Amino acid sequence: MATHKLLLLPGDGIGPEIMTEVKKIISWFNARGGDSFETEDGLVGGCAYDAHGKSISEEDMARAMAADAVIFGAVGGPKWDGVPYDVRPEAGLLRLRKDMELFANLRPAICYPALADASSLKREVIEGLDILILRELTGGVYFGEPKTITDLGNGQKRAIDTQVYDTYEIERIARAAFELARTRGNKVTSMEKRNVMKSGVLWHEVVTATHKNGYEDVQLEHMLADAGGMQLVRWPKQFDVIVTDNLFGDMLSDVAAMLTGSLGMLPSASLGAPDARTGKRKALYEPVHGSAPDIAGTGAANPIAMIASFAMALRYSFEKGADADLLDRAIAGTLDKGLRTKDIASPGTTVVGTAAMGDAIVAEL
Amino acid sequence: MATHKLLLLPGDGIGPEIMTEVKKIISWFNARGGDSFETEDGLVGGCAYDAHGKSISEEDMARAMAADAVIFGAVGGPKWDGVPYDVRPEAGLLRLRKDMELFANLRPAICYPALADASSLKREVIEGLDILILRELTGGVYFGEPKTITDLGNGQKRAIDTQVYDTYEIERIARAAFELARTRGNKVTSMEKRNVMKSGVLWHEVVTATHKNGYEDVQLEHMLADAGGMQLVRWPKQFDVIVTDNLFGDMLSDVAAMLTGSLGMLPSASLGAPDARTGKRKALYEPVHGSAPDIAGTGAANPIAMIASFAMALRYSFEKGADADLLDRAIAGTLDKGLRTKDIASPGTTVVGTAAMGDAIVAEL
Ligand SMILES: CC(C)[C@H](C(=O)O)[C@@H](O)C(=O)O
Ligand SMILES: CC(C)[C@H](C(=O)O)[C@@H](O)C(=O)O
Numbered sequence: 166m167a168t169h170k171l172l173l174l175p176g177d178g179i180g181p182e183i184m185t186e187v188k189k190i191i192s193w194f195n196a197r198g199g200d201s202f203e204t205e206d207g208l209v210g211g212c213a214y215d216a217h218g219k220s221i222s223e224e225d226m227a228r229a230m231a232a233d234a235v236i237f238g239a240v241g242g243p244k245w246d247g248v249p250y251d252v253r254p255e256a257g258l259l260r261l262r263k264d265m266e267l268f269a270n271l272r273p274a275i276c277y278p279a280l281a282d283a284s285s286l287k288r289e290v291i292e293g294l295d296i297l298i299l300r301e302l303t304g305g306v307y308f309g310e311p312k313t314i315t316d317l318g319n320g321q322k323r324a325i326d327t328q329v330y331d332t333y334e335i336e337r338i339a340r341a342a343f344e345l346a347r348t349r350g351n352k353v354t355s356m357e358k359r360n361v362m363k364s365g366v367l368w369h370e371v372v373t374a375t376h377k378n379g380y381e382d383v384q385l386e387h388m389l390a391d392a393g394g395m396q397l398v399r400w401p402k403q404f405d406v407i408v409t410d411n412l413f414g415d416m417l418s419d420v421a422a423m424l425t426g427s428l429g430m431l432p433s434a435s436l437g438a439p440d441a442r443t444g445k446r447k448a449l450y451e452p453v454h455g456s457a458p459d460i461a462g463t464g465a466a467n468p469i470a471m472i473a474s475f476a477m478a479l480r481y482s483f484e485k486g487a488d489a490d491l492l493d494r495a496i497a498g499t500l501d502k503g504l505r506t507k508d509i510a511s512p513g514t515t516v517v518g519t520a521a522m523g524d525a526i527v528a529e530l
Numbered sequence: 531m532a533t534h535k536l537l538l539l540p541g542d543g544i545g546p547e548i549m550t551e552v553k554k555i556i557s558w559f560n561a562r563g564g565d566s567f568e569t570e571d572g573l574v575g576g577c578a579y580d581a582h583g584k585s586i587s588e589e590d591m592a593r594a595m596a597a598d599a600v601i602f603g604a605v606g607g608p609k610w611d612g613v614p615y616d617v618r619p620e621a622g623l624l625r626l627r628k629d630m631e632l633f634a635n636l637r638p639a640i641c642y643p644a645l646a647d648a649s650s651l652k653r654e655v656i657e658g659l660d661i662l663i664l665r666e667l668t669g670g671v672y673f674g675e676p677k678t679i680t681d682l683g684n685g686q687k688r689a690i691d692t693q694v695y696d697t698y699e700i701e702r703i704a705r706a707a708f709e710l711a712r713t714r715g716n717k718v719t720s721m722e723k724r725n726v727m728k729s730g731v732l733w734h735e736v737v738t739a740t741h742k743n744g745y746e747d748v749q750l751e752h753m754l755a756d757a758g759g760m761q762l763v764r765w766p767k768q769f770d771v772i773v774t775d776n777l778f779g780d781m782l783s784d785v786a787a788m789l790t791g792s793l794g795m796l797p798s799a800s801l802g803a804p805d806a807r808t809g810k811r812k813a814l815y816e817p818v819h820g821s822a823p824d825i826a827g828t829g830a831a832n833p834i835a836m837i838a839s840f841a842m843a844l845r846y847s848f849e850k851g852a853d854a855d856l857l858d859r860a861i862a863g864t865l866d867k868g869l870r871t872k873d874i875a876s877p878g879t880t881v882v883g884t885a886a887m888g889d890a891i892v893a894e895l
Contacts, residue, residue, distance in 0.1 A: 285651050326727045330689050
């Protein structure tokens, strides 16, 4: 019986509330027996800044590097709008992604049948939707240098951000896309703007070459990212796995998440490369939604995306696909009983708070 | 009676077919009397490359600079996938935008009532939608240097694109946004990613300062661009004018256009600053849709976006708001009669080809 070490980083806003519900799920698995989970709590984001003037401490960074998986809530809020750029809440998340080398960000966009009517899209457009956006997470304009604001005098400033991609970065995310596609619909759509960006030209070239090099059984298609955004809105079911860069992935995965009508429900996994010696990957799991400071503390937050993120941890970090399925079914079962948090409520359903939703999912387990 | 000089650049794919219909409209206005329009034809995109190895010739660039307005179709297609980067079809369009200093790109996203059901969104979400995306068009990652691919040896290449914004570039587009908002719903939403990009930090700072400096009567709101993409899908009617940078504007305006169900209907205007002496602005008008090489030559293309782009020229280049309204009403009237091109057909409507649609709009005038 293995013991897995989890670092819990609830963060800001609704983060701590929804993390409380994940802890109930973890306790359930520990009580059941089999592998067990040891948890530690840490600070990231605005709360870390408040505590020690940085968006994540060196101690917590070291614990993240040593953990078998990091379970992350959400960061940011208007309270920290004025803090210096380098220690803003998001910097903590970005440092975790970069230092842990979590290059592969898996963002499933799934339409839960019980919620098909919650979408602004027509039911037939999104019913049964199950696509996966694979976003490159450690490169591109998020981390490229120079990244500066310079005073030019005369009241003029110049801001510069740099999009940088090397062949190996594109190749490893392309491989991940093809491998994931094989476990699903066997189709990859690669999105970039090669008609405007040199990084798009290289992206297209490397994805095409990687495909030829051992993945020709997977169907590959290329789409310009703007056209891809359109096609996501027009007919999202045409896609299986979408692979794209850090910034396009940020935009496109948010659009895709909103299409499903299930934003409060969607988890994500950020994975590193397998360790050469142990085969283990560093990993961080977080909901796709943000810290929702407007409803923080009201007990109205939806904990499902956070709990579903733990299900992804079971699947991708601990090879416990059956337990992940069990947890996913408990979520679906709770929805089938008509329980809803406020964000996903519809006529005829029963509105419950964060804690009651967590308890109901535990009961369903 | 003034004579206005138009340069017509049909471009590739369906470009020439839809430009033919605009010529019918121009002839109608010339025959009616009043101001008249003189037209010249030029080449841009793949057809220009085929003719003289460049995506636009120096002669046509000079004619564009001298024209009172440029009417542009669309460029690109698989035929030119292999041409060198510097002379690819899109380079002609980008050079026109840059050399003419067309920094303000107006992209209305309007839901034509007759087409509300053509959208993948629910009718109530988009019925009556009328928003304007104002995209900065001469800066950002489209034009910033360095923009290179370097061979690093060892089979590795590095691609670099550079996002650059100066204060004055942000200030002039912010002013344009506030001024446009005053003629509409009096609200501006500025979108950037200041939590990740230095250009977003400067964008936010300059838009805020410009607002304080003479535009406080206009409501200003800031949104992160990824959240903005989500909100566009969730409830687009919350917006009036959205102002954003070149790349976010590319993505967001395409998503917005697709929401309306009226992609083949949407025009755009790209405007420069008023000339210090004459007060005239350089201007280019083009449909939001692309060159649609798959249907080129079949007579099925929808000419309405192209014709509506000429209506924008009447409004923004020639101060002929009444004529623009007349033309917009002729388009709406033709739709009300049930005529549709294939892309916007629905049960109970009459499908017509490109030429018949153009003729019907002329008849309606
Ligand atoms: C919080 C922010 C830095 C982050 C990003 O831009 O990557 C978020 O939007 C996300 O998508 O995870
Ligand atoms: C054709 C291409 C260069 C262009 C762009 O990216 O600006 C197009 O997508 C647009 O939106 O006008």
